[in-house]
Amino acid sequence: MKSIIVGAGKVGYTIASTLSKEGHDVIVIDIDRERLSTVEEYLDVQVIEGSGAQMSILEEAGIANTDLLIAVTEGDELNMVSCFLAKSYGVKSTVARVREPGYESLDNSHRQHNLGIDLIINPEKVAAEEILKLINHPEAHNVEYFANGQVQLLELELDGHCPVLNKSLIQICFPKPCIIVAIIRRNKTIIPRGQDRLIEGDIIVMLSATKNMIYNEQYLGMHHGKTNSVIIFGGGLLGYYLAQKLENSKRHMNIKLVEQDAVLAEELAETLDQTLVINGTGTDLGLLEDENVEDIDVCIAVTDDDKENVLVSILAKHMGTKKTIAQIRRSDYISMVERVGIDRAVSPRSLTAAAILKFISHGRLLSLTLLDDSRAQMRELIIPAKAKIIGKTLKQLKVPEDAIIGVIVRNGEVIVPCGDDKLLANDRIILFASADAVKQAADYLTKE
Numbered sequence: 152m153k154s155i156i157v158g159a160g161k162v163g164y165t166i167a168s169t170l171s172k173e174g175h176d177v178i179v180i181d182i183d184r185e186r187l188s189t190v191e192e193y194l195d196v197q198v199i200e201g202s203g204a205q206m207s208i209l210e211e212a213g214i215a216n217t218d219l220l221i222a223v224t225e226g227d228e229l230n231m232v233s234c235f236l237a238k239s240y241g242v243k244s245t246v247a248r249v250r251e252p253g254y255e256s257l258d259n260s261h262r263q264h265n266l267g268i269d270l271i272i273n274p275e276k277v278a279a280e281e282i283l284k285l286i287n288h289p290e291a292h293n294v295e296y297f298a299n300g301q302v303q304l305l306e307l308e309l310d311g312h313c314p315v316l317n318k319s320l321i322q323i324c325f326p327k328p329c330i331i332v333a334i335i336r337r338n339k340t341i342i343p344r345g346q347d348r349l350i351e352g353d354i355i356v357m358l359s360a361t362k363n364m365i366y367n368e369q370y371l372g373m374h375h376g377k378t379n380s381v382i383i384f385g386g387g388l389l390g391y392y393l394a395q396k397l398e399n400s401k402r403h404m405n406i407k408l409v410e411q412d413a414v415l416a417e418e419l420a421e422t423l424d425q426t427l428v429i430n431g432t433g434t435d436l437g438l439l440e441d442e443n444v445e446d447i448d449v450c451i452a453v454t455d456d457d458k459e460n461v462l463v464s465i466l467a468k469h470m471g472t473k474k475t476i477a478q479i480r481r482s483d484y485i486s487m488v489e490r491v492g493i494d495r496a497v498s499p500r501s502l503t504a505a506a507i508l509k510f511i512s513h514g515r516l517l518s519l520t521l522l523d524d525s526r527a528q529m530r531e532l533i534i535p536a537k538a539k540i541i542g543k544t545l546k547q548l549k550v551p552e553d554a555i556i557g558v559i560v561r562n563g564e565v566i567v568p569c570g571d572d573k574l575l576a577n578d579r580i581i582l583f584a585s586a587d588a589v590k591q592a593a594d595y596l597t598k599e
Contacts, residue, residue: 152176153217157203157233158224159186161480162248162274164194165504166221171195172590178212181224203233214240219511223248223503231266238267246270246507250388270510274499277506278453279392282476283400285495286449289376289474290368292354292495296361297531297581298560303361304529305368306335308354313372321345326370327363328567331355332557332583333527338486340527342553342585358557358581360565376473378448379404384433384463385454386410386419389478389499393451394419394426407442409433411454433463445471453478464493528589529557529581536576537599546570554584554592 152175156163159181167190171177177196180203181187187198201208203222214220220237222230227249234245247268249257257263257271284294293306309316315323320331320343333356334341334349341347349355359367365375381397383390386408394408406426410416413430420428431438433452444450450467452460457479464475476495479485485496534541540548545556545568559566560579566572574580574596584592 152219153213154178154219154221155180155203155209155212155214155217155237157181157220157222157230158248159183159190159198160223160225161500162223162504162507163221164190165501166223166507167196168194169504169508175219180208180212202229204229204236206236209233209236209240214242217242219244219246221246221507221511223507227251227254231268235267244269244511246272246510248272248274248503250274252388252391270507272503272506272510273392274503275388275392277502278389278478278497278499279396281497281502282393282451282453283396285474285476285497286378286381286397286451289378289449290373293356295529297529297558298565298579301361301560301563301565302558302581303359303364305357305364306354307357307368307371307373309349309351309371311351313349313351315349315371316351317348319346319348323349325359325367327359327366328565329357329359329363329367330555330557330567331357332529332555338490340585342527342555342583356583358583359567376448380407380446380448381405382407382409382442382444382447382450382467382472384409384450384452384460385478386412386415386428387453387455389453390451391419391422393453394423398423398425409438409442432459433466434459436466439466439470447472449474449476451476457481457484461488461491461493465491468492468494527583527585529583530589530593532580532582532593532596534574534576534578534580535597535599538574538576538596539598540574540596541576542573544571544573548574548596550595551584551588551592553588554582556596557581557583 154170154175154177156167156179159179167177167179171194179190179196180199182202184200191198199212220242222233224230230247234247237245245268249271250273288294291305295304334343335354368375397406408426409429409431411432416428416430444467450472452463454460460477464477468475474494477493479488479496479498488496558581559568
C-alpha cells in the first residue's frame with residue numbers, strides 16, 4: 152500500500168513510522184528541510200521537500216498511484232487543499248488535520264465529501280475527549296473502550312492497601328471475568344504470565360467487559376469516585392472544547408476556567424454558559440488559594456506552555472487537588488513528567504496520530520498506543536473466515552512471547568479466554584503486545 156504524508160512534524164513522524172513498520176510504501180512531504188532530514192535519518196521512508204498543496208510536488212511523489220494521503224501540517228487550509236487535490240487524482244482515502252473552530256461546519260459528511268476529505272480530525276477535540284474519559288474515571292491513569300464500548304481497558308496504580316499485592320496472577324480470582332494484559336513497573340512494560348507477582352506501585356492494564364469492570368475495581372480496593380468539581384487552566388482551543396464538553400455532558404459539576412488573556416477570558420465568559428471564567432494565571436498562588444484548589448477534584452492545565460502546565464499541576468497537587476492532568480506537547484517527556492507527581496500527561500499530537508491510525512485501519516487494527524514512546528500497543532483484529540488458526544485452542548497457538556490475547560468478542564458476548572478456548576471465524580479479538588512483537592502476532596493470527 153502506498154501512502155503520502157504531508158507534514159513531517161510529530162504527528163506526521165509517528166504515522167510514517169507506524170505505516171513503514173506495517174510494510175507501507177511511505178513518502179513524506181514537507182517544506183522544512185531539517186524536519187525531513189530527521190525523518191530520513193530514523194525512518195525507512197522517502198522524503199520530498201516542497202508543499203503538499205502543489206500539484207507538481209504531489210506528482211513527483213506519485214500521487215496517481217497512491218492509496219492514502221494524510222495531511223497533518225500546522226496549516227488547516229494547506230491540509231484541506233492537499234486532500235482535495237489527492238482526490239482529483241483518484242486517491243482512495245484522505246485525512247486532514249483541521250483545528251480552527253471556524254471550520255466546525257465542515258464536520259459534515261456531505262461537505263467533507265465535496266472537499267475530498269474522508270476524515271477531518273481536530274487534535275484539541277481528540278485531547279478533550281481523552282481528558283473527559285479521565286475525568287469520568289478519576290481513579291484511572293488511562294481509560295479506553297473497544298468492541299463498540301463492550302470492552303473496557305483501565306490503567307490502575309496499586310497502592311500499599313491493595314489486597315492482591317505479592318500474589319501471582321494465577322492466584323488472583325476476580326469476581327467477574329478479567330485479565331491483566333500488562334504491568335508497568337519502574338517505567339518498564341511487562342507482558343505478564345501466570346507466575347508474575349504484583350507489587351506496590353505497579354500500574355496494571357486490565358481488560359474486562361465494561362459492565363463488569365466496577366466489580367473488578369472494587370476487588371482491587373479501588374473506589375470509582377465521582378468528579379464534582381473541575382478547574383481548567385488555559386482558555387485556548389483545548390480548554391474551550393473541554394469546558395464545552397463538560398457543559399454538554401449534563402452532569403452537575405462545578406466548572407471553572409482560568410485564562411490569563413483578559414480579552415480571551417471575556418470572550419469565553421460570553422460563550423460558555425455554565426463555566427465560571429476567571430482572568431488570571433495558575434502560577435498565582437493567591438488565585439489558587441482564593442479558588443480553593445485544595446477542594447477541587449480535578450485540575451487540568453492546558454495552556455500553550457508545557458512548563459507552566461507542569462508547574463501549575465505540581466502546585467495544585469501539593470495544595471490538595473485529588474487529580475491533576477497536564478497537556479504536554481513534547482510526547483517524549485510524558486513518562487518523565489508523570490514521575491514527578493502529575494497524575495496524567497496528555498499529548499494532543501500523540502492522540503491525533505493514534506486516532507488517524509485507527510481510522511486508516513478501518514477499525515480492525517491499531518486501536519491504542521498505551522505508551523507514548525510506542526513500546527506497547529493494543530489492537531483489535533477480526534479473524535478472517537479462512538484464517539489458518541481457526542479451530543485451534545489458544546495454548547496451541549504460536550503467538551510471540553511478548554503478545555497476549557486479552558479478550559474475544561463473539562456474537563456480542565465478551566469472553567476472557569483461557570488456554571482451552573478456540574478462535575472462530577469473525578471473532579473480534581483484542582491483542583496486547585510489545586511494539587516489536589505486535590505486527591508478527593497480528594499477521595500470524597490473521598494469515599489465511
